[in-house]
Amino acid sequence: MSEVIPIKRERRKQARPGELLEAALSLFVEKGFASTRVEEVAARAGVSKGTLFLYYASKDDLFKAVVHETLAGRFAEWNEEFERFEGSTADLLRYGLNSWWERVGATQASGITKLMFSEARNFPELAAYYQNQVILPGTQLIRRILQRGVDRGEFDIPDLDYAVFSVIAPMIHLQMNQHSIGACVPAAFAIDGQRYIAAQSEILLKGLLQRPGQALAGGHA
Amino acid sequence: MSEVIPIKRERRKQARPGELLEAALSLFVEKGFASTRVEEVAARAGVSKGTLFLYYASKDDLFKAVVHETLAGRFAEWNEEFERFEGSTADLLRYGLNSWWERVGATQASGITKLMFSEARNFPELAAYYQNQVILPGTQLIRRILQRGVDRGEFDIPDLDYAVFSVIAPMIHLQMNQHSIGACVPAAFAIDGQRYIAAQSEILLKGLLQRPGQALAGGHA
Amino acid sequence: MSEVIPIKRERRKQARPGELLEAALSLFVEKGFASTRVEEVAARAGVSKGTLFLYYASKDDLFKAVVHETLAGRFAEWNEEFERFEGSTADLLRYGLNSWWERVGATQASGITKLMFSEARNFPELAAYYQNQVILPGTQLIRRILQRGVDRGEFDIPDLDYAVFSVIAPMIHLQMNQHSIGACVPAAFAIDGQRYIAAQSEILLKGLLQRPGQALAGGHA
Amino acid sequence: MSEVIPIKRERRKQARPGELLEAALSLFVEKGFASTRVEEVAARAGVSKGTLFLYYASKDDLFKAVVHETLAGRFAEWNEEFERFEGSTADLLRYGLNSWWERVGATQASGITKLMFSEARNFPELAAYYQNQVILPGTQLIRRILQRGVDRGEFDIPDLDYAVFSVIAPMIHLQMNQHSIGACVPAAFAIDGQRYIAAQSEILLKGLLQRPGQALAGGHA
């Protein structure tokens, strides 16, 4: 009874930065950084313009905070998870892509990719950060998975370094689409993420798997 | 003697709109629509700000013109070319991807993709245009190629509608990368387009091709 | 044990307004009224912004309080002191200037002059107050001293009303300099107040004193 | 008749910077730098806000330009003029002070002094410039005049370095007054510049002149 329950003001203060970042992410993704007014961000977060500047010193700072917050320490957890996986590498890859879809692709967080690709050249410093925090660890994670397949005799991959893009490309494409053209187009044309992931997984896996007793028919049959 | 000058001037005058569009495309791709100043566009095209407005009524109009100009009638020619192709569908696909790389991917024109994905939500009207002029015809072109493979017993494609993305995704990814992160990152990390196309082609084709006498090992071998 | 704290607090509380005025005076003098943020004033006084507004209803009010506090009842004491002086009027003037230097010129209080001259036109009401509380009484005090010299046959002053400025001008100049250019300039260029007062006193007195048996050589020799 | 007379637009363009500086000087003097809005300056110069920024990149830049413009090369001319003077040094000093009053003290230009003293600490870079362009040359000019008087046996000046302030102080005081308190006070209290200069000149000269056959009565008669 005498316990001091955190009251309105206090509770809100704690929540402010997060609410602002969420609002900023969605608006930056929607309209781009330059076309988003800080006042809109503040309004969507339910505060006044002045309050935003209490937490972030400038619009640029806000952008940086959005990127850091959304990306920070994404991969530690996943690395572990995949390290412990015990099934076939094909299943690992399927599982990975589906997990990614559920945890990232289908959520707000996926917008950050569109944001980075759209604004990279205006924020080279952030582009470098993204390269180091997302692209490199992501690429390495995928590379380790593919390597596992090769090591276990499951996969046959001539150019391992570039094969990772077979996994990355659909993820990028799906995210970019969702947050741009896909959002402007009648529902009939919209891409179904789950079906997309399923279809790509199967083609991709068939493309990677070792085929007992035969070489690729390729080239000039 | 008095002939040379008028010719030069005339040619210049004729060239203006094109020079402006070219300048605009590269700047829009570099910095985004909102962060590009019309004065920069004019300067890069070698004319004054006022002159730009002689040709395009507004910055938005300029953007639309850039998109229309860059996209107009892209596919008619290709459709025919592919219709006449006589080799295997695998080769057709390889040829298509390489052609695309040479004629689009490796050129300025590839920037339009980044532009469209970045700005779609601010120009829904253009997004629709892009959908109709590029995405639909492009998708259909690819779909026809895949269908050809299926019809001829070369390919085995469970979900044809979504299989087209296996071809599209790498093209999108490559273009987006080139004009964003890829442009901000040390050369060592840069992606080699030709190698990228080659690697993806082979994985993709292996993933699509009919495999005599066996089903996909899938799931839980 | 429980006595010490309340005393401290009490003393603090009593001291607040004074600490705030002191902080405000020095900051206003340093940076001007408009460029000084109330938050800085509060910080320098060791309280929060909100607390300042507990004591002064607005920034303007704070400014007025600074001026009133610093100027209030400056002259009553001096008038008496000078009234009782018994030596020569030259000595009285010397004594007056040196006293002023010690009690005002060399102290924080001198800043108020810079402040008033800088801000007068934005605070005409305060300018009037300053005119009445400082300029008029100051002028009259000096005028009485000069009159004393004339009455006692020590001084020869053709235009008594404007002669007072001979005394005032160096004081103003010295104060203005101290709190502006003088504060921005290498020590080598700085003006030594005491030497300044001494030098001006002597020239001034020589300029005022009766010269037995001869007229000014001046003008049209 | 066929002569191309500079037309409205062109003529105005040439005049712009000067008109802006004039407007800025008077407003800065009136209200201080911080309290003057650039829009007011533009309005007083008869142009829009945007136009001001066409000529001066920032409000700070405008301020610097005002100072430079008003002060630049003030002293070259005067130095020469005084070098050629042939009368008594007393007359030279009288002439100098009256010239100064007519050419500077009574004009808009005098406001710059108030401006510099008020804003020096916010623009240390300009304070240094003022020190070098105005205070130093001004001091030296006056010192040379006083030295001339000493050299010719006209003046008796114990502390020459600080004696210059006897000349400077009234000029500063007069200017400061004019542009601050003096502008806020009923006409009855206003200082008459010419009378001020006259009164100070005579007291000052009497204070500087050699007195044949007697020392200063001073100190302790």
Next chain:
DNA sequence: AATGAATGAGTATTCATTCAT
């Protein structure tokens, strides 16, 4: 057609002031 001077609506940012705690 071409220029570039001029405009003013639009936007990021600051800061005096309020008020819930």
Next chain:
DNA sequence: AATGAATGAATACTCATTCAT
């Protein structure tokens, strides 16, 4: 009394657009 989070009016500065030349 004291705090400091929140506000929003105020202001410097930008840039698409106009238009006289």
